[in-house]
Amino acid sequence: MGSTPNKDLHSSAELRTKISAKLEGIAPRARILLAASELFYRFGVHPVGVETIAEAALTNKMTLYRHFRSKDDLIVAYVEQFANENIAVLDRLLGDEAGSPEQKLGAWVDHIEDILTNDRERGCALANAAVELDVRHPARAVIEGYKQRKHDRLVEVFRAARYREPELLADEVFLLFEGARISLQCGGKGPASRLVSMLRGLLASSPRVAAG
Amino acid sequence: MGSTPNKDLHSSAELRTKISAKLEGIAPRARILLAASELFYRFGVHPVGVETIAEAALTNKMTLYRHFRSKDDLIVAYVEQFANENIAVLDRLLGDEAGSPEQKLGAWVDHIEDILTNDRERGCALANAAVELDVRHPARAVIEGYKQRKHDRLVEVFRAARYREPELLADEVFLLFEGARISLQCGGKGPASRLVSMLRGLLASSPRVAAG
DNA sequence: GCGCGCAGTTACCGATCGGTAACATTACAG
DNA sequence: CTGTAATGTTACCGATCGGTAACTGCGCGC
Numbered sequence: 001m002g003s004t005p006n007k008d009l010h011s012s013a014e015l016r017t018k019i020s021a022k023l024e025g026i027a028p029r030a031r032i033l034l035a036a037s038e039l040f041y042r043f044g045v046h047p048v049g050v051e052t053i054a055e056a057a058l059t060n061k062m063t064l065y066r067h068f069r070s071k072d073d074l075i076v077a078y079v080e081q082f083a084n085e086n087i088a089v090l091d092r093l094l095g096d097e098a099g100s101p102e103q104k105l106g107a108w109v110d111h112i113e114d115i116l117t118n119d120r121e122r123g124c125a126l127a128n129a130a131v132e133l134d135v136r137h138p139a140r141a142v143i144e145g146y147k148q149r150k151h152d153r154l155v156e157v158f159r160a161a162r163y164r165e166p167e168l169l170a171d172e173v174f175l176l177f178e179g180a181r182i183s184l185q186c187g188g189k190g191p192a193s194r195l196v197s198m199l200r201g202l203l204a205s206s207p208r209v210a211a212g
Numbered sequence: 213m214g215s216t217p218n219k220d221l222h223s224s225a226e227l228r229t230k231i232s233a234k235l236e237g238i239a240p241r242a243r244i245l246l247a248a249s250e251l252f253y254r255f256g257v258h259p260v261g262v263e264t265i266a267e268a269a270l271t272n273k274m275t276l277y278r279h280f281r282s283k284d285d286l287i288v289a290y291v292e293q294f295a296n297e298n299i300a301v302l303d304r305l306l307g308d309e310a311g312s313p314e315q316k317l318g319a320w321v322d323h324i325e326d327i328l329t330n331d332r333e334r335g336c337a338l339a340n341a342a343v344e345l346d347v348r349h350p351a352r353a354v355i356e357g358y359k360q361r362k363h364d365r366l367v368e369v370f371r372a373a374r375y376r377e378p379e380l381l382a383d384e385v386f387l388l389f390e391g392a393r394i395s396l397q398c399g400g401k402g403p404a405s406r407l408v409s410m411l412r413g414l415l416a417s418s419p420r421v422a423a424g
Numbered sequence: 425g426c427g428c429g430c431a432g433t434t435a436c437c438g439a440t441c442g443g444t445a446a447c448a449t450t451a452c453a454g
Numbered sequence: 455c456t457g458t459a460a461t462g463t464t465a466c467c468g469a470t471c472g473g474t475a476a477c478t479g480c481g482c483g484c
Binding site: 028059060062063066 | 460461462463464
Binding site: 044047123126128130131132134143145147148170171172174175176177178180182183185187190191194195198 | 255256338339342344352355359360380382387389390391394395400404407
């Protein structure tokens with residue numbers, strides 16, 4: 001009943017102006033992908049129709065289908081874009097030019113804090129998509145690859161920071177973060193709001209090996 | 213593309229026989245709710261149509277609408293049923309007749325292990341539903357209430373077990389578990405598979421107050 | 425045996441879905 | 455200025471969606 005994103009979109013100019021603002025001179029394909037990202041993330045991939053996406057992108061359905069073979073193709077592109085963006089953020093925060101491992105981890109926790117306190121937070125777009133999509137949907141492979149890469153980066157940094165059990169620590173931090181994002185959608189503001197302090201405590205108290 | 217549950221259901225007799233097996237003499241309403249539970253959990257609430265549910269319940273759409281005002285009503289009933297069942301399990305595992313707090317926690321961790329190693333695991337049905345449904349959907353309130361109650365039970369047990377910071381520990385365990393269930397759907401078997409040992413370690417190493 | 429309530433059946437409704445065909449229009453390169 | 459490629463527009467397709475009407479049939483209590 002409440003989930004009528006198309007009607008909501010038409011009646012309120014909110015998203016319309018919000019998307020339009022970034023649309024000056026951008027190619028149609030990019031516009032469509034941008035609009036799809038906003039809508040898919042806000043309402044999910046199933047409730048949002050292609051017509052709605054096209055209109056939000058200030059174009060039409062035909063142009064959409066000239067750039068994407070099908071809605072499933074668009075979903076894959078949406079997921080890939082999100083994965084690439086997130087990986088880019090991770091590269092920036094944890095890359096070679098981001099300082100010491102401790103600085104990297106601090107910056108990463110700050111970044112997490114920003115995400116969780118954002119009022120537009122609706123969980124991890126990729127995790128949400130995984131929930132919505134069938135296991136055989138091609139986007140699922142993209143999602144799995146992203147989560148794997150993210151986990152690997154964490155292990156790297158924990159190892160560089162000389163934690164005694166970098167894999168275990170990465171698993172722990174990974175699960176805590178995933179849990180916080182999903183539990184924010186289940187109304188549980190309490191547990192998620194304490195994630196950041198939990199992470200800082202974990203990083204401070206986990207055993208390390210002595211410096212060589 | 214891959215998500216065509218209706219066709220899948222019709223072509224394969226799998227779910228049909230599986231559900232039919234439990235259907236002897238059960239009232240139509242219960243049959244419908246049972247079929248809806250199976251289908252909603254496997255494929256999500258949006259991709260599954262009411263017709264498919266009715267057929268899986270060995271009845272028809274009219275009977276379905278005699279017992280549920282709308283599909284959204286059915287979704288609410290589905291979520292409520294899941295919440296009640298899960299709370300009942302928690303009552304059994306953590307209730308007054310379940311032994312010492314340590315025994316309760318051990319049994320609960322074992323229960324979690326069972327869930328995560330189940331090959332039909334598709335995450336928490338309620339969390340999945342929350343991802344799919346709009347914030348204003350009436351089922352969302354049910355989900356939030358359930359998560360709150362579950363969290364409260366955990367705090368109780370941790371307090372009874374004389375942990376120094378029962379709320380913090382409950383938050384931690386809660387987030388870890390939620391994270392494991394969602395990350396199983398993102399292909400990350402690694403982190404989730406180590407959840408149980410992480411939980412046992414956490415319970416063993418967290419500080420407690422001295423017995424009075 | 426009769427009546428009544430519930431379930432089954434069929435057909436239908438308007439709306440929307442993903443996707444396509446045919447054509448008009450723009451923009452830009454030569 | 456002209457040719458060409460991309461975009462916009464309109465109308466349409468079959469399928470499926472959630473939901474309803476009208477009628478038939480069965481079973482059970484009285």
